[in-house]
Amino acid sequence: MKNPREHSWSDGTEPHRIHQDGQLILHHRCIICGRDFAKEEGDGFWRAARVGLLKIEILPEDVNEQWIVEGSPGEILASDRTTLKSQASGHAPKLSNSCPRN
Ligand SMILES: [Zn+2]
Numbered sequence: 001m002k003n004p005r006e007h008s009w010s011d012g013t014e015p016h017r018i019h020q021d022g023q024l025i026l027h028h029r030c031i032i033c034g035r036d037f038a039k040e041e042g043d044g045f046w047r048a049a050r051v052g053l054l055k056i057e058i059l060p061e062d063v064n065e066q067w068i069v070e071g072s073p074g075e076i077l078a079s080d081r082t083t084l085k086s087q088a089s090g091h092a093p094k095l096s097n098s099c100p101r102n
Pocket residue numbers: 006007008030031032033034035
């Protein structure tokens with residue numbers, strides 16, 4: 001008989017794999033109690049965790065100008081990926097400090 005205190009993972013035995021701050025984080029959520037657990041790949045133990053809201057960062061003005069002016073390029077651009085990677089340092093202006101232009 002199954003241990004009633006055993007969690008039941010929403011993804012079975014395969015955890016979510018999330019890249020966060022340069023590390024691969026494994027995440028499990030229990031469909032019974034809703035608790036989240038996470039660990040870095042290679043760690044032996046799961047730790048209690050909280051899944052935060054998506055972190056939204058505003059890109060610098062030069063990228064903003066380009067994206068606003070040119071509209072949708074109609075495809076995923078390799079140059080966008082390069083831009084996003086180069087901006088991933090965490091020094092972008094905060095969302096709350098941005099000034100809408102219209
Ligand atoms: Zn549980």
